[in-house]
Structures are given as C-alpha cells and as structure tokens.
Amino acid sequence: METKNRRLTKSIKYLERAKKIIPAGTQTFSKGPTQYVQGIAPIYLQKGKGSHIFDVDGNEYIDYPMALGPITLGYCYPAVDKAIIAQLQDGITFSLMHPLEIDLAELLIDTIPCAEMVRFGKNGSDVTSGAVRLARAYTNRDKIACCGYHGWHDWYVGTTSRNRGVPQVTRELTLTFQYNNIESLHRLFTDNKDQIACVIMEPISVTEPSEDFLAEVKELTHRNGSILIFDEIVTGFRLALGGAQEYYGIIPDLSTAGKGMANGMPISALAGKEEVMRHLGELFFSFTFGGEVLSLAAAIATIKEMDQKQVSRHFWHQGKKLKNGYNALAQEFGLSDRTFCEGLDAHAAIRFRDSDGKDSLEMKSLFQQETIKRGILFNGIHNFCYSHSDDDIQVTLDAYRDAMVILKKAIEENALEEYLEGTAVQPVFRPL
Ligand SMILES: Cc1ncc(COP(=O)(O)O)c(C=O)c1O
Incomplete structure (x- = not known):
C-alpha cells in the first residue's frame, strides 16, 4: 500500500x-x-x-x-446541509422561541426511551451539569456518584488529574465508582447514606457491562432514593437510535445526548421522566443559544435520516x-x-x-x-x-x-x- x-x-x-x-x-x-x-x-x-x-x-x-x-x-451530508441552508434563509437565532424547539422535543420523546420531557444545550457538559443540578434539587442532596467522563465542569473535572482551579469543597462532593463493580457503588451508598443525589454514568464506554450490572446499578440507585442518569453523549443514536438504554433495555430516570445528534452542529439534550424533568423549570438552566435554530433544524434532519436509513x-x-x-x-x-x-x-x-x-x-x-x-x-x-x-x-x-x-x-x-x-x-x- x-x-x-x-x-x-x-x-x-x-x-x-x-x-x-x-x-x-x-x-x-x-x-x-x-x-x-x-x-x-x-x-x-x-x-x-x-x-x-x-x-x-x-x-x-x-x-x-x-x-x-x-x-x-x-x-457535508446533503439532507442535513439542505435543512441548515433552508433555515439559514429565515434566521439563525431569535429574540423569542421558535417552533422547531417543540418539533425536536417531540421527535426525541419518540426516540429516547426515558424521554417524557426534553431541554436542549450546546455541549455535552451543559446537559450532564444540568442533569446533576436537577438531581440535587429533586432529592435535596449534594453528593454525586459518577463513572466515566462527563465533561469540563467543576463537579466532574474535580475528580480528574486536571483539577486545578476546582475548589476542594466541590471536589469532595463528587465520588467515583468502578464500572462492572457493583460493590464499589454499594460502598459509596453505605458510606454516604442519604447524601447521594444521583448516579451518573456512561452506560458503556468500551468494556461491555457484565450481565445484570446496569440493572443492579438501577436497583441500588433507586433503593437508596437517588436518581439514575445515563450519560449517552457518546452512545446516544450510535448503539441504537434510542441509545444504550434501548440497546440494553435498562431505562434511566434522566439521560443526556449530544454528539451524533445533528451531524456536527452544536446541540445536546437532557431528557427524562416528567416527574423529575418538570422541576428543571424552577431551577436555572438557561442560556442565550439554547434554542439556536440551525442546530434544531440539523438535529431533526439528522435523526429522521438515521431512522429512515437505519x-x-x-x-x-x-x-x-x-x-x-x-x-x-x-x-x-x-x-x-x-x-x-x-x-x-x-x-x-x-x-x-x-x-x-x-x-x-x-x-x-x-x-x-x-x-x-x-x-x-x-x-x-x-x-x-x-x-x-x-x-x-x-x-x-x-x-x-x-x-x-x-x-x-x-x-x-x-x-x-x-x-x-x-x-x-x-x-x-x-x-x-
Ligand atoms: C460521555 C461524555 N459525556 C460528556 C461529554 C462532554 O461533552 P462536551 O465535550 O460536548 O461538553 C463527553 C465528551 O467527550 C463524553 O464523551
């Protein structure tokens, strides 16, 4: 060669x-x-x-x-570029809301198993951080248990070796457990009784879950009064259109998606059970470009194409x-x-x-x-x-x-x- x-x-x-x-x-x-x-x-x-x-x-x-x-x-995939160009003729982002927000939310509710309500972000980190804040507010607890990579914000990056600039008090609130090691999660719940707001995890990174691991995580999380969040920034739309939750048949309370949603346009989504999601309206999760319309148009075109073409x-x-x-x-x-x-x-x-x-x-x-x-x-x-x-x-x-x-x-x-x-x-x- x-x-x-x-x-x-x-x-x-x-x-x-x-x-x-x-x-x-x-x-x-x-x-x-x-x-x-x-x-x-x-x-x-x-x-x-x-x-x-x-x-x-x-x-x-x-x-x-x-x-x-x-x-x-x-x-430069034609079906998506066409949708972006068509929207571009009318505008990129506006002073009030745009109906495509609803169209995309409805499409995601039809696509992602846990989705009953949806909000959008720009990066994956926006929605993983939104999910964590929502879980904290919903449970009235401060600690987080995580497994995987979840973005650049303080609550997560404090657990890594690039944690300079993250206050010690913040670092202490995020605990980590090991994938395929249910005991490690069990220990966190035992040592931090009634303090863990949520378990946020990549349902799979590369290593496959051992039999029952995801089901056991869900059961343990709920038994301890916590919220289960699947971070599907990578797995969403990839393993199946409905993500790893569809592929493994384990439905979390909340899930995040981002990469893969709009063929390269910057958009992410936080989706989940209505009972939890509706509280997001009382918190602060709001940004200037949250409903930017070129990305909404691109996401709708991408998801429909991914569905049609399997x-x-x-x-x-x-x-x-x-x-x-x-x-x-x-x-x-x-x-x-x-x-x-x-x-x-x-x-x-x-x-x-x-x-x-x-x-x-x-x-x-x-x-x-x-x-x-x-x-x-x-x-x-x-x-x-x-x-x-x-x-x-x-x-x-x-x-x-x-x-x-x-x-x-x-x-x-x-x-x-x-x-x-x-x-x-x-x-x-x-x-x-
Ligand atoms: C599983 C997972 N969650 C969250 C993120 C953060 O996404 P972003 O870089 O778009 O903020 C990433 C990014 O690689 C990721 O892989």
Whole structure:
C-alpha cells in the first residue's frame, strides 16, 4: 500500500501562530497536537466530504475520530446541509422561541426511551451539569456518584488529574465508582447514606457491562432514593437510535445526548421522566443559544435520516468487519497479547499494551504514524458514520496490515522509539 510523508507546511505554520495566542494551541484537547504524532500527522483540517477529510495542505484521509463522534452521517451530508441552508434563509437565532424547539422535543420523546420531557444545550457538559443540578434539587442532596467522563465542569473535572482551579469543597462532593463493580457503588451508598443525589454514568464506554450490572446499578440507585442518569453523549443514536438504554433495555430516570445528534452542529439534550424533568423549570438552566435554530433544524434532519436509513445497523456492520479484521491481523502477527480491538462492534477501541500489560502510548503512536502515512486518521477509536463505505473499510484494513508489519518489527527489535519519526502521543489526563 502506498505510504508517503505528506507535506504539512501549512499545518505547521498555523500551529506556530496558534501557540503564541491560544493556550494549549487548541480548543479541544483531543483534537490538539498532543494527540497525534507531530511531524507526521496533519494538524489543521480544511474540509470534509462523507467519511473523508482534507487537511490544509491538501492531503486526504479516511476519518475515524469523526470530530470525536458528532459526524454520524458524513461531512457535508446533503439532507442535513439542505435543512441548515433552508433555515439559514429565515434566521439563525431569535429574540423569542421558535417552533422547531417543540418539533425536536417531540421527535426525541419518540426516540429516547426515558424521554417524557426534553431541554436542549450546546455541549455535552451543559446537559450532564444540568442533569446533576436537577438531581440535587429533586432529592435535596449534594453528593454525586459518577463513572466515566462527563465533561469540563467543576463537579466532574474535580475528580480528574486536571483539577486545578476546582475548589476542594466541590471536589469532595463528587465520588467515583468502578464500572462492572457493583460493590464499589454499594460502598459509596453505605458510606454516604442519604447524601447521594444521583448516579451518573456512561452506560458503556468500551468494556461491555457484565450481565445484570446496569440493572443492579438501577436497583441500588433507586433503593437508596437517588436518581439514575445515563450519560449517552457518546452512545446516544450510535448503539441504537434510542441509545444504550434501548440497546440494553435498562431505562434511566434522566439521560443526556449530544454528539451524533445533528451531524456536527452544536446541540445536546437532557431528557427524562416528567416527574423529575418538570422541576428543571424552577431551577436555572438557561442560556442565550439554547434554542439556536440551525442546530434544531440539523438535529431533526439528522435523526429522521438515521431512522429512515437505519444508520446504527451500518455502524454495527462496518464495525464488525474492522474489529474482526484487526483482531485477525493481531493474531496472524502473533501480537494478540500486545494489541487488540475491543468493545461493541458499533463503537470499538484499539488497545496497545507494553510487555508488562500497561497501556503503551509508544505503540499507539507508531501505529498511528504508519496508518496516517497511508491516509487513515487514526486515534484508537472507531467512530463510524453512514458514509464509511466497504471500500473505506478495505483500505483501512490494508493500512492496518502494513502498520502491523512495522509494529511487529519495532517490538521484536525493541526499538519502538527509533521507528517513531515524530513526537509520541501524550495522555490528556495523567493517571491519578
Ligand atoms: C460521555 C461524555 N459525556 C460528556 C461529554 C462532554 O461533552 P462536551 O465535550 O460536548 O461538553 C463527553 C465528551 O467527550 C463524553 O464523551
């Protein structure tokens, strides 16, 4: 397969300008330069079409991060762009409300199992934070139990290694438990009796729930008088149109959605049981762009298209080929204990382990370098869109094969660093 070191002149120049005036050089850590092998990976993108993207130097790639999940149909997808352009003729955002707020709320109520009432946000963090505030108000309790990633606001980020600037009093209110470890949640409830307002969790990140785990979480949460919130910012519209709650048949009290809802337009949703949701009207959850209309139009067009075309089936179908194909390659090269693709077919992750079984960013970096050279933008996650074609999958598997040849050589020669032609990928959060 063709490999080339692509010209990155413009990308590099832009980054030099950005570093002087934009802290960290980026708006989103996971899209920034620390997440890609510098010197090999593109840094700035110009445009996209379907499942392909083009960087500012004119290089083309098959995209798997897909803007970190929001692009579920494809870049410049005609049905959605048409809806945005039609709305643009009438206006973007207004001084009073717009009827599309109701149309989208009704559509989400028909789509998301727990949804009886709905409010909108812009980012995922808006609605996870809204859900937590609502749960606190509803239960008259302050503490939160969480499991997963939930955004940039104080109540969550205080639990991470990037917690500078979050007051200690806030940090103490958010407790964490481990996925697939019901005992760890049990302990939180025992040690904080009648103090936990809600359990907020990603129903699945990559590791699958063990049998009954989600049902047990729900039962334990309710038995302790708490609210169960599924953070479906990633899983919503992806595992099934109704998200992980539809896929696993476990219905939470509240749920959040965001990425994947509007094919890239900035909108998120907090949905849930009427009995809890109606209290949101008494709290403060309100912002200037909450009902911005281009995003509402895009969300309606996206969800209808995803429903009509059964888009999540496409994710499962293409994902299975890529996941099985990757694992077959790892086996063929005798690397199954060092790298594997895990998770649900529709949303799987490729893992790299050093000889002690620990995450290896060096291996990931080398694999990323070699796939990028072959025209695949790789960050370890398979985020599919409806435009990922059979041909894309085959080209990707061919690139994976070539990259694995090099990975194997580098491991055998104990020379990962020497094979790396740029700087290795860095973690966003240091392990605590
Ligand atoms: C599960 C989950 N929840 C919440 C968020 C926060 O969303 P946003 O970055 O749009 O604020 C993310 C973002 O990656 C996420 O993956």
